[in-house]
Amino acid sequence: MKFQTVNGFKDILPDEALRWQQLEQTARSIFRRFGLREIRLPLLEPTGLFARSIGEGTDIVDKEMYTFADKGLTLRPEATASIARAYVEHGLHVQQPVQRLFTIGPMFRHERPQKGRLRQFHQIDAEIIGAAEPAADAELMAMAQLLLDELGLKASLEINSIGCPQCRPGFRAQLVQYVQERSGSLCEDCQRRCGSNPLRVLDCKNRSCKETVQNAPSILDSLCDDCAAHFAAVRRGLDDLGVRYSLNRFMVRGLDYYVRTTFEFTTTELGAQSAVGGGGRYDCLIEELGGPKNTPGLGFGLGMERLVLLLEQRGEEFKTAVPRADLYAAALGGQAAEFALPLVHAVRRLGFAAAIEHGSRSLKAQMKQADRVKARFTLIIGEQELERREAMLRNMDSQEQSAFSLQGTAAELAERLGKVIAGVTGNTANENIP
Structure with a gap:
């Protein structure tokens, strides 16, 4: 009897694995220079960890997680929640106030497989927990940009601020009113999101939805003084580090734990799947998971499959790296x-x-x-x-x-x-x- 890989899963054969090794070695070199230490995490976590941190109304929790319902366990769909859980469980803040951590490995989401997107995919994930300063945001994005630069890959950095629990409710009310008045022009998913997670309507890829929200209110106009000052300092930090970026007022990211700074690296070389990675701040997540109060955090994840696709497009030059x-x-x-x-x-x-x-x-x-x-x-x-x-x-x-x-x-x-x-x-x- 002949068996084949499951739809959405993929073998990484020896020749291709060389590119993966190149990618991992470059990432480890960059992280070492920035003082990040590796953490290795289990693939299975309690389902409640992701429901609480990512959010009940998100597509990931509602439709995409691989959950063993009878055991209350889920294959991890992303890494930040697991790192936050480990940070709290092992009291890492006691060892060192600011923890700089990274992990590399597989994640799992039940979504439609397509180019650069699989049901078992891999991420390079970096986190800084314990740093509230805007300079940390700029440093993290500069680190991701340096990684892409040393791989010889071109990607554009887009940034936004989505405010905090103090200033977001007012904006949310404005947005809900705006999208509900135009709900007939929204896709089925966005009509559902109007009540549960309206911010997600802003970055829907459906053409009709994108046209509908073109004139939607911007959260940048609703930021409280602290969030506005933080975002202005982040932008100055990026300028000081020579990192080029553009503002994207519709970018909100798909996870509930984000506050303030959010960002994505995008490319025009992968068709519809333009994002190669992204991240942001999650200043409330550690406390939500039972950790010390007011513990800030920020991080990013880069999709390894998409980075490998970009490396492959560089062509013959990579063959010189064969050992x-x-x-x-x-x-x-x-x-x-x-x-x-x-x-x-x-x-x-x-x-x-x-x-x-x-x-x-x-x-x-x-x-x-x-x-x-x-x-x-x-x-x-x-x-x-x-x-x-x-x-x-x-x-x-x-x-x-x-x-x-x-x-x-x-x-x-x-x-x-x-x-x-x-x-x-x-x-x-x-x-x-x-």
Whole structure:
């Protein structure tokens, strides 16, 4: 019986995984420079965690979560709520007042699969918990922009402020009146949202809805003094850091926990799925989940599938990142293979990449395999070489061959091979160990 992946789920094959590794390594490098530490979280959380933090009236909670109803558990649809739960549960604020955290991994939402959007998708998520200053907002967005820059990807930053629990109710009342008067022009989802989550009407992608809200009131005109001052300081911070942005008064994000600053990175290169990531402030979330009062927080998530699609569009240049084997051992015959395997293992222990085949393949076939793994050197060992205690070492780039003595232990031979490899690569053995 033949099985296939479930609709909305996807295998990441070895060649494609190289791009994922490049993406993850770049993210980790950026986060290290900004002082973020990794946190690893469970895939399953109590359903109430997401219902309370994300919001009962959101599409995610109402329609998209994978929930085990009989167990009260849900596969995580996003990472911020889980990080906030871990922050509260483990009292991380006691260890350090400001926590800078990141996580990388899969999320799950039951929605229609399309380009760049799957039911199991992956996110790079970064959070700063405990910082209320507008400078933290600017720093976080600058960090995300730097990550995209170092990946060589182009995306536009859009920002907005959605106010706070003090100034939002007045705006909400204005918006509800506006959209209810025009409900006949709204899609079915937005008609439902009018009462439960009217802000979501503002960023609906339906053409009729977008036209309907063009003249809707702007929350920027309803901000309280504190929120207005905060947003002005965020904009000055972005200017000071040289981060380009544009205002998008219709951007509200889809999660209830956001307050004040919200932002998205968008691209024109992925068709309808223009957003590659986004985030904002959630100054009330930690307290909502039972944590210390007045604990501010902010964060963002970047969709890895969409970033990988953008990386793929860069074309051939990525192929230069395919790793090379430092050594390929071409062993001809059982005795030669028995001799070569401990030697290859000793080379690997020094930090070099080494390959060997387990089978009785011909020399010609093994040399082709050495080419496939882009080996820098191939060590040819057969029965005659064992008798003479002398193998042939071929430089695969120059095609020059030289005799290599097999006298000594595997560790001693590996040390000598390491010096030869280092002479070509410029790296010592220990430098190859990550």
